[in-house]
Amino acid sequence: MALLLCALCLFAGFALLAWQAARQVQARQRVQRRLQGRLGRDERLGDWLQWLGSSPLGRRLQRLDGETQALLDRLGWRRSRQRALFAAVQLGLPLLAVGVVVLLAHGVPGESRGHWSVLVLCALGAGYLLPKRLLAVAAARRQRQIAAEVSLLIPLLRILFETGLAVEQALRVLAHEGRSLVPNISDELRLVLQRVDSGLALGPELEKSARLLAVDELIDTCVILQQLLVQGSGSMKSLLALKELLDDRRLTGLQERVSKMSAKMSAVMMVFLFPALLIVLAGPGFSALARALGS
Numbered sequence: 001m002a003l004l005l006c007a008l009c010l011f012a013g014f015a016l017l018a019w020q021a022a023r024q025v026q027a028r029q030r031v032q033r034r035l036q037g038r039l040g041r042d043e044r045l046g047d048w049l050q051w052l053g054s055s056p057l058g059r060r061l062q063r064l065d066g067e068t069q070a071l072l073d074r075l076g077w078r079r080s081r082q083r084a085l086f087a088a089v090q091l092g093l094p095l096l097a098v099g100v101v102v103l104l105a106h107g108v109p110g111e112s113r114g115h116w117s118v119l120v121l122c123a124l125g126a127g128y129l130l131p132k133r134l135l136a137v138a139a140a141r142r143q144r145q146i147a148a149e150v151s152l153l154i155p156l157l158r159i160l161f162e163t164g165l166a167v168e169q170a171l172r173v174l175a176h177e178g179r180s181l182v183p184n185i186s187d188e189l190r191l192v193l194q195r196v197d198s199g200l201a202l203g204p205e206l207e208k209s210a211r212l213l214a215v216d217e218l219i220d221t222c223v224i225l226q227q228l229l230v231q232g233s234g235s236m237k238s239l240l241a242l243k244e245l246l247d248d249r250r251l252t253g254l255q256e257r258v259s260k261m262s263a264k265m266s267a268v269m270m271v272f273l274f275p276a277l278l279i280v281l282a283g284p285g286f287s288a289l290a291r292a293l294g295s
Contacts, residue, residue: 068132073212074139076187086131094127142184143215149182150217151250154243161236167228168202203229217246
């Protein structure tokens with residue numbers, strides 16, 4: 001028994017050493033492929049998807065659907081590779097769904113295949129519309145996150161302005177140091193500042209970015225920042241008034257959520273608590289009546 005345990009331990013140690021050596025060899029091969037310009041499987045798949053999205057059909061699909069372009073802008077996917085990736089998914093998913101339905105149809109007897117043409121059309125439509133619906137959900141979620149971050153952005157801007165920084169300097173500080181506090185707004189500010197470094201004006205770029213995101217709170221903040229660029233420190237009161245307005249809106253929203261939650265809890269209580277209360281209160285009477293009728 002002791003010899004068997006020793007043999008198992010030696011085999012486990014040998015297996016671990018072999019696994020570690022294989023990982024090191026794979027890492028060296030991966031580095032060599034990167035240095036030689038050859039791609040791995042994941043990168044080949046990404047390049048293939050980008051090629052499919054950049055094809056004439058993919059580019060035509062991107063030009064025809066303006067709503068998808070607006071949703072991609074709100075999600076932060078503004079690079080050509082990201083847009084091509086989404087176009088490839090929107091083109092490939094319907095074909096994949098149709099292929100799955102066809103494979104399932106081949107496993108059904110010939111007499112029962114009459115309704116499979118309808119299922120193919122449904123799979124084609126669902127495969128085309130599902131990526132767009134998921135994109136809309138993700139864009140709406142990012143808009144809510146940005147709207148929540150604006151309430152924290154305004155106090156940070158006021159603190160930076162009170163230390164003597166200009167508007168562009170304060171935005172640069174937030175773009176580089178505010179990733180943990182306002183990550184989505186920080187990403188947008190980095191893109192804006194990159195365009196500013198290339199020679200564009202800060203005010204129009206802020207307005208353009210806010211219009212693309214379509215968040216009312218951020219649009220109002222960018223309008224006040226444009227006033228600060230023109231008037232200097234005279235618009236600090238407007239920034240403070242906007243902060244108070246956003247706090248009032250947030251408080252009103254929380255009150256609405258609490259009132260709706262209380263109504264939902266009342267319905268839950270009626271559904272789950274009322275039957276139990278009825279059993280406790282009316283149960284003895286019903287049991288006594290049942291015994292009387294039985295006797």
